[in-house]
Amino acid sequence: TTIEETLVLVKPDGVARGLTGEILRRIEAKGYALVDIRLVQADRELLGKHYEEHVGKPFYEPLVSFMESGPVVAIRLAGNRVIEGFRSLAGTTDPTTAAPGTIRGDLGRDWGLAVQQNLVHGSDSPESAARELALWFN
Numbered sequence: 001t002t003i004e005e006t007l008v009l010v011k012p013d014g015v016a017r018g019l020t021g022e023i024l025r026r027i028e029a030k031g032y033a034l035v036d037i038r039l040v041q042a043d044r045e046l047l048g049k050h051y052e053e054h055v056g057k058p059f060y061e062p063l064v065s066f067m068e069s070g071p072v073v074a075i076r077l078a079g080n081r082v083i084e085g086f087r088s089l090a091g092t093t094d095p096t097t098a099a100p101g102t103i104r105g106d107l108g109r110d111w112g113l114a115v116q117q118n119l120v121h122g123s124d125s126p127e128s129a130a131r132e133l134a135l136w137f138n
C-alpha cells in the first residue's frame with residue numbers, strides 16, 4: 001500500500017447546492033480518512049496560487065470568479081493511492097460527459113452551466129497535493 005494525502009475541495013456550487021454531505025458520504029464510503037476539514041472563503045491571492053498552472057488560459061478569469069463566489073469546503077484526505085483514487089471518484093472534468101457513478105457524473109448538472117461548475121477539486125499528482133495542502137492548510 002501507498003498511503004498518500006490529497007487536497008479535495010467541495011467547490012462553491014457543491015456547497016450552495018447542499019451536496020457537501022453527499023460528497024463526504026461517497027468519500028467516507030470509499031474508506032478514505034478525513035485528516036482535516038475547514039470552510040474557507042477563498043480570495044484571489046489564494047486562488048491565483050492554487051490555479052497557477054492555468055494562469056493565462058481563456059477560462060482562468062471565469063474560474064477564479066466562480067471559486068471566490070462563495071465558501072468552499074477544503075478537505076485533507078488520506079488513503080491508499082488517494083490522489084488517483086479520488087480523481088477516479090470525482091470523474092472527468094466536464095460533468096456533461098463524466099461517467100455515471102462518479103461525483104461529477106451523478107451530481108453535476110448539464111443545464112448550460114459552465115464546465116467549471118463541476119462540484120469538486122482533487123490534486124492531480126503528489127507534487128500538486130503537497131503544494132496545494134500547504135496553501136489551504138497552513
Ligand code: DAT
Binds near residue numbers: 063115118121
Ligand atoms: P480538473 O479539475 O479536472 O483537474 P483542470 O485542472 O484541467 O481540471 O482545470 C481546473 C478547472 O478549470 C476545472 O475543474 C474546470 C475548469 N476548466 C478546465 N478546463 C476548462 C475549459 N476548457 N473551459 C472552462 N473551464 C475549464
Ligand code: MG
Binds near residue numbers: 122124
Ligand atoms: Mg486540476
